[in-house]
Amino acid sequence: MTTWVDKDTCIACGACGATAPDVFDYDDEGLAFNKIDDNSNTAEIPDILFDDVRDAAEGCPTDSIKVEE
Numbered sequence: 197m198t199t200w201v202d203k204d205t206c207i208a209c210g211a212c213g214a215t216a217p218d219v220f221d222y223d224d225e226g227l228a229f230n231k232i233d234d235n236s237n238t239a240e241i242p243d244i245l246f247d248d249v250r251d252a253a254e255g256c257p258t259d260s261i262k263v264e265e
């Protein structure tokens with residue numbers, strides 16, 4: 197699994213970092229990004245974090261969290 201945040205549609209709601217704090221963080225504007233690979237969608241997410249990432253993606257109000265399984 198890889199994941200990234202589309203910052204063009206993120207509204208900085210803050211939900212993803214609460215749901216998956218080991219994966220998502222926020223930049224100075226409050227926009228989320230994948231802190232594991234600096235939002236480059238290149239690093240495999242550790243298996244133990246899959247559920248957190250899926251929950252974050254489902255909970256994002258703007259569908260800004262992209263997941264590739």
Ligand code: F3S
Pocket residue numbers: 201205206207208209210211212213226227228252255256257258259260261
């Ligand atoms: Fe942004 Fe969605 Fe997270 S709006 S802060 S990517 S839950």
